[in-house]
Amino acid sequence: MQHKPNIVDIAEITGFSITTVSRVLNGKGEKYRISKATREKIKSVADELKYVPNEFARNLRIGKSKTIALIVPSLKNPFFAEIASVVNNEVRKYGYITLIGDSDDQVENEKNELSHLTSRSLDGMIVVPCGEEWDHLVKVQENGLPLICIDRYFEDTSLSYVSSDNYDGAYSATKYLIEQGHTDIACIQGVRYSMPNIQRVKGFADAMKNAGIDAYTVTGDAFTEQNGYLETKLLLSRGKRPSAIFAFSNMIAMGCLKALKEENVRIPEAISLITFDDNPYMNYIDPPLTCISQPVEDICKIAVKILFSHILDDDKKPKHVLLKCMLKVKESVKNVSYSF
Amino acid sequence: MQHKPNIVDIAEITGFSITTVSRVLNGKGEKYRISKATREKIKSVADELKYVPNEFARNLRIGKSKTIALIVPSLKNPFFAEIASVVNNEVRKYGYITLIGDSDDQVENEKNELSHLTSRSLDGMIVVPCGEEWDHLVKVQENGLPLICIDRYFEDTSLSYVSSDNYDGAYSATKYLIEQGHTDIACIQGVRYSMPNIQRVKGFADAMKNAGIDAYTVTGDAFTEQNGYLETKLLLSRGKRPSAIFAFSNMIAMGCLKALKEENVRIPEAISLITFDDNPYMNYIDPPLTCISQPVEDICKIAVKILFSHILDDDKKPKHVLLKCMLKVKESVKNVSYSF
DNA sequence: TCATACTGCTCAAACGATTGTTCTTTAATT
DNA sequence: AATTAAAGAACAATCGTTTGAGCAGTATGA
Known part of the structure; x- marks a missing residue:
């Protein structure tokens, strides 16, 4: 193979100068009054x-x-894979490309990826932070690199974020369970200090309190299948089982399913299940899971839009956006109003 | 923030030349006999x-x-998301980073991504090709860029590939169905000319023939949910329904599930279903799907290994690797041997 | 007829690093 | 003392683009 053609080759072949070629190829031909014939x-x-x-x-x-970079906790989680997919496509529309970093949900990895990626002179960064630390993220931003958090975020920092309205989502889910007659509800949460989790717990608790229910369970500590599995096992071994479980993520829900299946507890007959996150598989699960669907696509699109306003328009004001979730009623919640 | 420090700044501050600084920072200090004091x-x-x-x-x-690039048909498909995840992590171990391109299963996009990405002076490339064309891929390789196909590939080209032994996988699946007493089997295939598909059809057909069964159906034309849905609908509307369906991908299987559910056809009581591809959700689907699991992780690891042997060791010989699949028996296939 | 303005294009200096070659100084050898 | 070798460091070209400044040549207006 010869060498890749460059602007100099084109200049030599056409007989014009490098400057002219560069300008034409950058669409600045008009601006610099380069004749149409030459341009063509x-x-x-x-x-x-x-x-x-x-x-x-x-x-x-x-x-x-x-180039922008996207750091997610794990591409293997369909939720983040979708984020990666949408972000990647949106970013392409601006003619940019995306570097993907996988933190495997460890802050240490997140930091490593951060420093590794920033050496590539990024123009911007989108992060789904995995820990409770944000200093390293703020520092990146202070160094002049626009950075946006999605899904998980921090309040009272200068960082922009786009996420779901987790409070509202959890509130509606809980309200729905209560409307279906459930009063003994346990929720299995994810990473405790993470903002989505905090908001979800708050939404859940508020909904319960507003319904006059003071006794409820909040347990768990990770957005993982294992956590869902273990916590469900524990819940089932309690004297009085809850009538409904609220899983705070798709992964947790899978763990619940596994445990419930093992113990032969039928959904929704014996116990109702509602979960955060939606995905195509949810429809084919037994039974299809009633869920709180997050507007992942919109979140990503808005995040990219804000990021590029930071990059291109030099609009550095931090922006905070929360998008409403949607309750998708399927078949995993039983109406127990009249079944005493 | 001032400007980022560069090698010139360091030269000025230390009083040494740019050359010396560069050499020290690249660990070539010894080689160029730069004194220890200077280096430090x-x-x-x-x-x-x-x-x-x-x-x-x-x-x-x-x-x-x-930097290496990975082009997949779609990150939204969990199968490719897993590939992206594993490749990304493996590549990191070499200190390289991965650019991810999404072709959305259109050859045109694939070509665009290819040229867009190659402008970044890649050191290597891993592609899951989406079409029946490989000229553009070969050309990339001939231009000196090591390239490896995974999952989908082409024979009789100079391209290296790593994939599953699709023939064997399909053969075992079919054999299993036959052992369970099925004789009227329909398979819903993916993209016709793609190598995995060709091999799967061959494996399927051979297994049938070897069992003395000459009548079978091969239908469909895409690895999509829609294809699975439509073809299943058609199969169900036939006079005589097959007793088992063999879906050639996870997406196709989802389409089957949708159609079967709509028509209230119970699995496996009324019809058995077996599918290519495995993933965590499979276990919670109703019923858990018996499947042919591909060794995705191994495929990726080997592909990356070969890629880096091309990149680093200058070993340009094309390599062709096929890895065996595994039959995972779950609950979607009924033994119909004695039910006449 | 002479400024002036526009057309259409080119020069050459950056950007920040790498690297083959060359230069100077000091030490070793004869 | 003269020659050679080694040590330590610097010069300057180079990678492929972009871009502010400049330069002919022609057209316009007074």
């Missing part, structure tokens, strides 16, 4: 040679990399 | 300034980017 000739040669600009050279020169 | 001084200043080399300048100069 350069473009056609570029096409013919399948010229692709060397991003490194360009980036070196202009100091922008047209 | 330079390093300490670099530390103090938190110097991070500008990857673009370096890449521009040396033509390597410590």
